[in-house]
Amino acid sequence: MATFRMTVDGKRVSVNAEPEMPLLYALRNDLGLNNPHFGCGLAQCGACTVHLDGEPVRSCVLPVSAASGKRVTTIKGLGTPKKPHPLQAAYVEEQVPQCGYCVNGWIMTAAAVLKKNPKASDAELRDALSGLKCRCGTHVSILRAIKRAQQSMA
Amino acid sequence: MNAPTSRREFLQASGALVVSGFIPLAEAAVPLSPGRQNLVPTELDSWIAVLPSGRVQAFFGKMDMGQSLEPAIAQIVADELDVAFERVDVLMGDTGTSCNQGGASGSTGIQQGAKPLRNAAAEARRLLVERAAKELGIPETQLSVSDGVVSGGGKSVTYAKLIGGKRFNRQVEWNKQTGNAMDIKVQAKPKAPSDYKVVGKSFARRDVAWKVYGTGDYVTDLRLPGMLHARVIRPPRAACKVQGVDEASVKGIPGVRVFRERDFVAVLAPREWDAVRAAQALKVDWQGPDNAFPEMAKLHDYIRSAKAVKRAEPVKVGDTAAAFKQPGVRIVEAEYEWPFQSHACMGPACAVAEVKRDSCTVWSGSQKPHFVRDGVASLLGMPQEKVRTIWVTGPGSYGRNDAGDAALEAAYLAKAVGKPVRVQGMRADGTAWDPKGPASLHSARAAIDASGRVVAYEFLAKGFSRQHIATNESKPADSLIGQALGIEAKPTWIFGAPEESYTFENKLLAWETIAPLAENYSPLRTAHLRDPVGPELHFASESFMDELAAAAGEDPVAFRLKYLSNPRHAAVVKAVAEKANWKPRTSPSKSGKGRGLAFAERNGTSVAAVAEVEVDRATGRVWARRFFIAHDCGLIINPMGLRQTIEGNVVQGTSRALLEEVRFDRDTVKSVDWASYPILEMPDAPESIEIVLIDRPELAPSGAGEPSIRVIPSALANAVYDATGVRMRKAPLSPERVKAALGAT
Numbered sequence A: 001m002a003t004f005r006m007t008v009d010g011k012r013v014s015v016n017a018e019p020e021m022p023l024l025y026a027l028r029n030d031l032g033l034n035n036p037h038f039g040c041g042l043a044q045c046g047a048c049t050v051h052l053d054g055e056p057v058r059s060c061v062l063p064v065s066a067a068s069g070k071r072v073t074t075i076k077g078l079g080t081p082k083k084p085h086p087l088q089a090a091y092v093e094e095q096v097p098q099c100g101y102c103v104n105g106w107i108m109t110a111a112a113v114l115k116k117n118p119k120a121s122d123a124e125l126r127d128a129l130s131g132l133k134c135r136c137g138t139h140v141s142i143l144r145a146i147k148r149a150q151q152s153m154a
Numbered sequence B: 001m002n003a004p005t006s007r008r009e010f011l012q013a014s015g016a017l018v019v020s021g022f023i024p025l026a027e028a029a030v031p032l033s034p035g036r037q038n039l040v041p042t043e044l045d046s047w048i049a050v051l052p053s054g055r056v057q058a059f060f061g062k063m064d065m066g067q068s069l070e071p072a073i074a075q076i077v078a079d080e081l082d083v084a085f086e087r088v089d090v091l092m093g094d095t096g097t098s099c100n101q102g103g104a105s106g107s108t109g110i111q112q113g114a115k116p117l118r119n120a121a122a123e124a125r126r127l128l129v130e131r132a133a134k135e136l137g138i139p140e141t142q143l144s145v146s147d148g149v150v151s152g153g154g155k156s157v158t159y160a161k162l163i164g165g166k167r168f169n170r171q172v173e174w175n176k177q178t179g180n181a182m183d184i185k186v187q188a189k190p191k192a193p194s195d196y197k198v199v200g201k202s203f204a205r206r207d208v209a210w211k212v213y214g215t216g217d218y219v220t221d222l223r224l225p226g227m228l229h230a231r232v233i234r235p236p237r238a239a240c241k242v243q244g245v246d247e248a249s250v251k252g253i254p255g256v257r258v259f260r261e262r263d264f265v266a267v268l269a270p271r272e273w274d275a276v277r278a279a280q281a282l283k284v285d286w287q288g289p290d291n292a293f294p295e296m297a298k299l300h301d302y303i304r305s306a307k308a309v310k311r312a313e314p315v316k317v318g319d320t321a322a323a324f325k326q327p328g329v330r331i332v333e334a335e336y337e338w339p340f341q342s343h344a345c346m347g348p349a350c351a352v353a354e355v356k357r358d359s360c361t362v363w364s365g366s367q368k369p370h371f372v373r374d375g376v377a378s379l380l381g382m383p384q385e386k387v388r389t390i391w392v393t394g395p396g397s398y399g400r401n402d403a404g405d406a407a408l409e410a411a412y413l414a415k416a417v418g419k420p421v422r423v424q425g426m427r428a429d430g431t432a433w434d435p436k437g438p439a440s441l442h443s444a445r446a447a448i449d450a451s452g453r454v455v456a457y458e459f460l461a462k463g464f465s466r467q468h469i470a471t472n473e474s475k476p477a478d479s480l481i482g483q484a485l486g487i488e489a490k491p492t493w494i495f496g497a498p499e500e501s502y503t504f505e506n507k508l509l510a511w512e513t514i515a516p517l518a519e520n521y522s523p524l525r526t527a528h529l530r531d532p533v534g535p536e537l538h539f540a541s542e543s544f545m546d547e548l549a550a551a552a553g554e555d556p557v558a559f560r561l562k563y564l565s566n567p568r569h570a571a572v573v574k575a576v577a578e579k580a581n582w583k584p585r586t587s588p589s590k591s592g593k594g595r596g597l598a599f600a601e602r603n604g605t606s607v608a609a610v611a612e613v614e615v616d617r618a619t620g621r622v623w624a625r626r627f628f629i630a631h632d633c634g635l636i637i638n639p640m641g642l643r644q645t646i647e648g649n650v651v652q653g654t655s656r657a658l659l660e661e662v663r664f665d666r667d668t669v670k671s672v673d674w675a676s677y678p679i680l681e682m683p684d685a686p687e688s689i690e691i692v693l694i695d696r697p698e699l700a701p702s703g704a705g706e707p708s709i710r711v712i713p714s715a716l717a718n719a720v721y722d723a724t725g726v727r728m729r730k731a732p733l734s735p736e737r738v739k740a741a742l743g744a745t
Helices: A023-030 A086-094 A103-116 A122-128 A139-153 B007-013 B069-081 B114-136 B159-163 B208-213 B272-281 B296-305 B320-324 B369-380 B403-417 B427-431 B480-484 B534-551 B556-563 B567-579 B639-658 B712-724 B735-743
Strands: A002-008 A011-017 A049-052 A055-058 A071-073 B048-050 B056-060 B088-092 B144-146 B149-152 B155-158 B228-232 B241-246 B257-261 B264-269 B283-287 B308-317 B330-338 B350-356 B359-364 B387-391 B421-424 B440-448 B454-464 B507-514 B593-602 B605-615 B622-632 B688-693
Touching (some): A011 A023, A023 B272, A049 A103, A055 A103, A086 A103, A086 B208, A103 A122, A103 A139, A103 B208, A122 A139, A139 B639, B048 B114, B056 B069, B056 B114, B069 B088, B069 B114, B069 B639, B114 B144, B114 B155, B114 B159, B228 B272, B228 B403, B241 B257, B257 B403, B264 B272, B296 B440, B296 B454, B320 B440, B350 B403, B359 B369, B359 B403, B369 B387, B369 B403, B369 B480, B403 B421, B403 B480, B454 B534, B534 B556, B534 B639, B556 B567, B556 B593, B567 B622, B622 B639, B622 B712, B639 B688, B639 B712
Parallel strands (some): A002 A071, B056 B088, B228 B421, B359 B387, B454 B507, B622 B688
Antiparallel strands (some): A002 A011, A049 A055, A049 A071, B048 B056, B144 B149, B228 B264, B241 B283, B257 B264, B308 B507, B330 B440, B350 B359, B350 B421, B593 B605, B605 B622
16 A cells, blocks of 8 residues: 555545556545446446546556546546536537446547547547447437537637 | 436435435425335325425336436426426435336336326326315316416415425325336326427436536445445356355455355455455356357357247238248248347446345346345345335446346345445446347248239247346346355246238248256346347348348338338338438449338337448448438427437447347357447447437327337348348348458359
């Protein structure tokens, strides 16, 4: 066990854990941030996605030690109902999620994509979002929401 | 957009004390004592309550897993009661607050589930107006209601004032049915559809915002004080027995406890990561039979030659045997194969359970919480009224998935260790060990006479039962823990037949089921997966209709219309053809791009689809680029929710048709994650799904949760035929399979 300090959603926190424990367990169990979800534990689905210094990472495989001294942002820190990220606002407008368990992967990944490439084309978006899963099959409305967010950000 | 009701408020209102600091709202408990069990359907108070604030609670024994059932029920209640939509909360799937309406089942949420709620709301309105008349001294005939305010003769009184926080104490007549068919009769007469103001309009779901802002709780997020995290150890192959457990193998992990009873093994620890590590490290000596499964490549040969344990002939018209022997007829026949498929929900199942002395509470994502209650009671040897199951939204639910297994396991462990227990699976538990949609083989045969008319048609489905384990968890025998503890599964033999109205003068639709490959504790146990056996049956039957149209030299749309006898069936086919701007054709374009049609009914709902595909000859990739759907489910309650639900069906159906196949070797399932069980990803998502909703306000609503998935596989296969001239008769139409088929031409 060792102590790891980091900033999560703007707050400085510390976690006592084995260095190899995935960040996801620290966020959920030690810090009580339930929003990143366990989907696969294999970095194959995206349900656990958070930003590490602004880059999307799969917290189910990232050792907590690798987040030490870094800035972690979860979907809760990305925006709030009062100050939503444009993607969150668009997701609500388009009523995208069904079960919604996959939402972190799509929104956190798309937020990073749009930051680098606000005018990403349909083909670029499809490519950048490959590797994420949605079992309810909301893909078409996900794309609608991202395009809506692109317009509101333009 | 409507103000979202946060998940937190919802959980509070349902009395679920789940996270420290949660206190149930005092007013929420008014109509029912907290946690009261076995509500009686014969009391109006079991269905509806008006709170002191004027909010209305509707107690629903089914639940919304994201397909807009919650707003639809609120709309129906709002209209009958004459209150605003925003005033109605629907409390769902909690055995402590709702009667057993069967949970999510067969797309009956509106079709059957809304009926008692509608009747209850109408009766509540009648009683409130009656009471208002007395209170105001104005005759009922001079009173009107607007958003819960009864007015007339210059006076008014609110529902809240009339009854807020108090019981109606009104008996209603229950139809003595439990489950989907539960209904009540009341003195009030529900409104005519022409009087609806809320039903028929689009209202947003109240569970979207908290999912998008990460501010609410899934079943995976519930924590109780002193709770232990558990992982259940699944065997390496089917039908294994435990010979021994080496507890020393997890010795170094803090606080870990190994639990074993017969063939049920689990690890528990105060920290989740320790439970995960322990589950990976624990050495268990398993002994199981070799070669319980056939070779995967020969699965359909196995099904073909296996003995049928049950046969049924649900449709028998005329004499097909004689008709096939008529001189001069041309015989067309084909066989279609469908694989085992996994629910593969976004996350493996999770449940939390707490046992206190002689009672138990289970929080579960199972879509049939009332049956989970019964199963837990049976497993724990407790009276049903001592068990409460609270549905909390989970990582997706499309049938009898792994959720119920986790619920029974959590309850059993909680009782055994005397602490609250949270069970969650790892990915393989959700993919390899969930109940599977059955693999099947479908043979179709038809006789066409000299004029091109179909004079005989036979269709036989043969496969594993869709209910090797039951559709719900009310009997421990149907769960993995029950079987591990030695309670043997008792399969129900059932499959199904295509649903259509084709008027072939001689017609035989039959099915046969075969025995499971391993009876107990099998990763190929079969149960209901969204639209149970619908996609597979209609993959075959509607592909074959296309083959018949081609054989008869007719256009697929015109050919179907010639034989459809039900006007609602013909209407969806015509509507989709019009929307797609269908160009009649009697032979495939073979241009690499193609369009395919499929049609089916499901329990009163009619759907037709046109799929437009692009086939890459070099890679075998099929891109389902566009879809056109025509959908008739009678009266439409919430058009926006209906469209989203259809879209989900189309994409999930595309995934199942093009990619999904459970892999296995002679001993066990080898699909254990998303790499070994790929589903559709964004690069393959359709560009557009254009939907025609046929609203029939004069006709009772039928279901929409599943019907549109059943036409997708055949629409795609028929489109691939148009694009390439090649018939794909084996699902999934994976790139390898399509490439091989194209290479062979």
